[in-house]
Amino acid sequence: MAPVVASLVEWGDLLKVVWVSLAAGIGVTVVFALAIVGATGMVDNSREGRRFGAAASGLLLVLSLALCAAAIVLGVVAMTAK
Amino acid sequence: MDGDVILVIVVATALAFDFTNGFHDTANVVATSISTRAMGPRIAVGYAAVLNFAGAFLSLAVAATIAKGIVEADVITPLIIFGGLIGAISWNLITWYFGLPSSSSHALIGGVVGSAFVAAGPDAILGDGILSKVVIPGLVAPILALVVASLAIVIVYKVVGRLRPGPVSRGFKAGQVVSAGMLALAHGTNDAQKTMGIITLALVANGTLSSENFEVPMWVIVSSASAIALGTYAGGWRIIKTMGSRIIKMDTAQGFSAQGAGAAVILASSQVGYPLSTTQTITGAVMGAGAGKRISAVRWGVAGNIVLAWALTLPGSAVIGAATYGLTRVFGTGAAGPLVVSVVALVVVGAAFVRRLQQGPSITAPAEA
Numbered sequence: 001m002a003p004v005v006a007s008l009v010e011w012g013d014l015l016k017v018v019w020v021s022l023a024a025g026i027g028v029t030v031v032f033a034l035a036i037v038g039a040t041g042m043v044d045n046s047r048e049g050r051r052f053g054a055a056a057s058g059l060l061l062v063l064s065l066a067l068c069a070a071a072i073v074l075g076v077v078a079m080t081a082k
Numbered sequence: 083m084d085g086d087v088i089l090v091i092v093v094a095t096a097l098a099f100d101f102t103n104g105f106h107d108t109a110n111v112v113a114t115s116i117s118t119r120a121m122g123p124r125i126a127v128g129y130a131a132v133l134n135f136a137g138a139f140l141s142l143a144v145a146a147t148i149a150k151g152i153v154e155a156d157v158i159t160p161l162i163i164f165g166g167l168i169g170a171i172s173w174n175l176i177t178w179y180f181g182l183p184s185s186s187s188h189a190l191i192g193g194v195v196g197s198a199f200v201a202a203g204p205d206a207i208l209g210d211g212i213l214s215k216v217v218i219p220g221l222v223a224p225i226l227a228l229v230v231a232s233l234a235i236v237i238v239y240k241v242v243g244r245l246r247p248g249p250v251s252r253g254f255k256a257g258q259v260v261s262a263g264m265l266a267l268a269h270g271t272n273d274a275q276k277t278m279g280i281i282t283l284a285l286v287a288n289g290t291l292s293s294e295n296f297e298v299p300m301w302v303i304v305s306s307a308s309a310i311a312l313g314t315y316a317g318g319w320r321i322i323k324t325m326g327s328r329i330i331k332m333d334t335a336q337g338f339s340a341q342g343a344g345a346a347v348i349l350a351s352s353q354v355g356y357p358l359s360t361t362q363t364i365t366g367a368v369m370g371a372g373a374g375k376r377i378s379a380v381r382w383g384v385a386g387n388i389v390l391a392w393a394l395t396l397p398g399s400a401v402i403g404a405a406t407y408g409l410t411r412v413f414g415t416g417a418a419g420p421l422v423v424s425v426v427a428l429v430v431v432g433a434a435f436v437r438r439l440q441q442g443p444s445i446t447a448p449a450e451a
Contacts, residue, residue: 008214013354017219017347018226025230025346026237029339033241036253040245072264075349079140079271 028071035064085288087417088160091424092284095167097309100277102174103186104134104313107273110344110364111266111314118337120258130266131315137270138307143355144272145298148279149286151211151355152191157202158287161410162194163280164420165201168427169193169403176398177391179434184391185359189399190276191216196400197407219356223347224366231343231370238335239375254334261341268348269360270310276357277306332371340364340371362392 041057111134112126121129149155153162170186170193177184191212198206242250281302285291291299332340344360344367351358365385372380410419 008210009218010214013356014219014222017222017350017354017356020350020353021226021230021343021347022233024350025227025343026234028346029234029342030237030241032254032257032338032342033238033335036242036250037245039253040249043249068260072260075264075346076140076267079349079353 024071024075028068031064031067031071035061035068038062038064084416085160088164088420089284089288089290091417091420092160092164092167093281093305095164095171095420095424096277096281096284097305099167099171099174099186099190099280100274100306100309101313101316102171102178103190103273103277104131104310105316106174106178106186106313107269107360108314108317110361111269112262114332114337114340114368115258115262118255118258118332118334120255120334120337121262126262127315127317129263130269131311133263133266134270134274134314135307135311137267138274138278138310139303140267140271141352142275142278142298142303144275144352144357145279145282147211147215147355147357148191148276149282149296149298151215152208153194153198153283154202154206154208155283155286155293157206158198158283159201160284160287161415161420162197162201162206162407163284163287164423165197165407165410166190166194166403167280168406168423169196169399169401171427171431172402172406173395173399175431175434177395182387182391184395185220185361187273187276187357187359187361188216188220188392188395190280191357192396192399193403193406194280195396196403199400200404200407201411215356219351220359220362223351223356223358224362227343227347227363227366228370228373230346231339231367232374234339234343235336235371235374238339242335251334254338257338258334258341261338261345264345265341265348265364266314268345268352270307272348272352272358272360274306274310275352277309278302279357281306332368333375336371336375339374340367343367343370359392 038057038059038061042054042061045051045053045057108127108130111130112121112123115121115126116123120126167190170189173184173189173193174186195207195212278298282291282296282298285299285302286293286296344364347363347367348358348360351363369380369385406423410423413419413422
């Protein structure tokens with residue numbers, strides 16, 4: 001029974017769903033968490049007068065948000081491409 | 083003439099199913115946002131409706147699977163599709179009435195398979211297609227969503243663990259506006275396409291489209307998108323409570339992780355044409371986000387009831403679909419059968435709504451965060 005089922009599965013499609021889901025689901029969530037780290041770091045460093053720290057945190061915030069936005073746009077484009 | 087009347091009834095029934103699908107699945111899409119208070123209920127539901135509409139235009143891969151990969155298009159008649167649709171709608175309303183988040187997609191596939199089996203025998207069923215495109219992805223998707231959401235939340239807690247809780251909560255609450263939007267978009271693209279596929283199948287069965295090489299007409303796409311969006315806006319408030327607060331009580335980071343995982347799995351599956359159960363997938367993601375924080379946070383008993391509802395969906399809707407086809411054929415192969423069954427179905431649905439309204443709203447206060 002199991003070999004018959006295995007032969008019917010389109011493994012290429014199924015594996016694509018698995019890796020895309022893992023990469024997008026975990027990747028975007030973690031990168032967004034880094035954006036929050038950047039935002040709080042920027043506020044805290046600015047308040048304490050640490051310009052370099054504030055700038056570095058700001059950069060982390062901007063890069064993280066840009067990555068999240070890029071991932072969303074890429075996902076929508078990939079959906080409409082087929 | 084009779085054929086055209088039956089086709090009109092089938093298209094209207096398919097759009098009614100699409101409406102109940104949106105109505106039934108509103109909870110899946112908005113429950114996490116409401117339970118974490120990222121959005122108010124009315125705004126969340128309106129937002130989900132708009133993005134459900136937009137999502138329906140993203141892809142047609144799932145519609146192609148429904149139209150070509152579940153039953154033999156050559157032996158299907160509009161009456162068979164009608165029986166399947168009534169089976170699916172009935173199952174959706176029964177589970178809505180009892181507040182169970184079962185799968186509209188499996189109800190639709192079960193209904194059509196049951197009706198086709200009774201009408202044309204086992205040869206009408208594409209078992210390989212159902213197994214490879216429905217059953218196996220249907221088993222994999224909720225587990226995958228659970229794994230993705232639980233891994234994501236574990237890493238997120240490590241990343242933001244040393245920060246003050248207030249800014250973290252506010253940050254993820256803002257992020258949930260986007261993740262809820264992506265989830266609604268994903269839901270629209272997968273679920274609206276099922277109705278598009280069914281209407282296309284009916285057009286092929288009626289001879290309106292050629293069975294050799296057919297595409298989904300634009301009017302089918304627009305009407306399906308509109309029906310699911312209206313159904314979503316009407317909202318299934320009763321199920322929101324089960325999805326949003328009875329499985330786990332979430333913080334905003336968990337809500338974001340659950341919505342992100344659910345959207346990722348549904349969008350990836352839609353891209354390869356899997357007609358997924360969005361209900362099962364999102365529930366898997368919600369449970370994963372809860373288990374990633376603390377295994378005991380998940381109310382596994384409630385989750386068990388939901389699993390039971392899922393297990394009953396395919397056979398339950400298949401039996402109703404088969405019975406509906408049999409009842410329709412009592413009146414012959416003309417339009418009389420679908421007309422009589424439609425009137426009976428409308429009376430039953432109306433009575434269920436009145437009874438439901440007399441019992442009052444199920445949710446009177448937002449769930450605790």
